[in-house]
Amino acid sequence: MDGMSLLTITVLAVFVGFEVVSKVSSTLHTPLMSGANAIHGIILVGAIIVAGQAADPWVLVVALLAVVLATANLVGGFVVTDRMLEMFHGRQRPPSSPGPGVPDGHGVVEPGKKERRQ
């Protein structure tokens, strides 16, 4: 891909990045940080490519180290974020309440009104 396209993609991604988190409530700062942290674990893709092209044993060793580290970032990041968010359920009252909690295991899709508290 040529340099101009890459630059275009980068600039647009910067704006998307600014935009998606600009209104986040402080309630979710920690999970958001952790979630973003998991996303950059995608360097795993780069580590796999480098390891898959390694011919020299030393290069392979270093590349595999990168794969291990990147996997830890990616998997650990998503798991710990999920654990945190698992706890953010609403009050577990009888279903008469207008904002029922998300039951465990299923029903993660909650089509109710979005809760936004600033």
Place this chain on the structure above:
Amino acid sequence: MTLLNPTWTALLYLAAAACFILALKGLNSPRTARRGNLIGAFGALLAVVTVFVSVKLDNIPWILGAIAVGSGVAAPVARRVQMTQMPQLVALFNGVGGGAAALVALLELSHTGDPWARLAIVFTLLVGAVSFAGSGVTFAKLQGLMTTRPVTFPGLPALMAVVLLAAVGAGVVVILNGSLLLALVLLLLGLAAGILLVLPVGGADVPIVISLLNAFTGLAVAASGLVLGNVLLLVAGTLVGASGTILTRAMAAAMGRSVAGIMFGAFKGGSTAGSTAVSERPVRSSSAEDVAVLLGYAQRVIIVPGYGLAVAQGQHTAAELALALEARGIEVDFAIHPVAGRMPGHMNVLLAEANVPYESLKEMSDINSEFKTTDVALVVGANDVVNPAAKTTSGSPIYGMPILEVADARQVVFLKRSMRPGFAGIENELLYEPQTTLLFGDAKDSLTKVLGAVKAL
């Protein structure tokens, strides 16, 4: 395997990138956050499968083994970690990501002769190494392996300048001739810079540094995307870099500090290091039974949990106390300061873990006006976030930080370990006010005693 042609590969990477954007978007609201995170994880899985079927790879058994090792180590740790220790785990995961990016860049150096690609490699090496080492230091600080107080020494700014200049020099040479040896030197200089950057940061500010280093790792990953010509890495890294920057600023704003002030405050001597002197002024201290009477016959109680509650693992007892009071018909809310706990939003996580519904967790801006109509504000293990000095004393290190206005409540009860000041090391005048009662002791023990006394009323 090369089952996929480049068009399909690009499409799948695009889908993964879209998943990441949806993940960050979903994390904006408590209702969609968990689903958002799962979408992100799905995107990551999609991307990893795509790379296996689109690029001709050797050493596949080794790679799969390495992935198994990485998951095998990280997943159980992430599952078992105590929620109070979660900030340092995030720091650790962030650091290893930065380290991985730096190693990838190092290995790509021999594959490219293009100066622009080498520039991206130099950037990734340096920033990835800074993130790795800096995260290591934040981990050590949060885990209690080293002091949480700012560490400075006289030559620190000069040493930092030397390291950065040397890094720029080494970087220029690497760009010009692609020297692997100097790339390794650059890596070491990056590690040194990361350590020097984080050492002078005080304990309360460490979470902001984690967020900043998170953004750094994002940028390193974006740059390695340029090196490898991989658009997904470019987009994902840039997203994290941009959102991490905004998040860092939002967190700093919640503490009434500037990011530059946090990073370089200790350099200038204006750090958060305060005194730990214990005051001798008289205060009104009380018994758990008296506190229980105050709470039990109130109509409206606001609980203000702080770092001390988290350390004492008292969040479950606090939740029980809230239930016991609600059973008596008392209206109870938790007022959460944005930086309560060890990291912004951390207290929300801890209380959510203790099954306090997030509807009861009120943010500062929502609840501050309600303290006027509150009978008892119960401050558990918090100090600086309710210190009126932030509003009244312009010379104070926390001046300008938004605080919870507990002084407006009719009665204020502090559960405190001792008269020792908080992180910022500043006296809290509120402790000496006539409407204030203190109950000394470990937050969890005190809460347990108060809970027992409330039940006995």
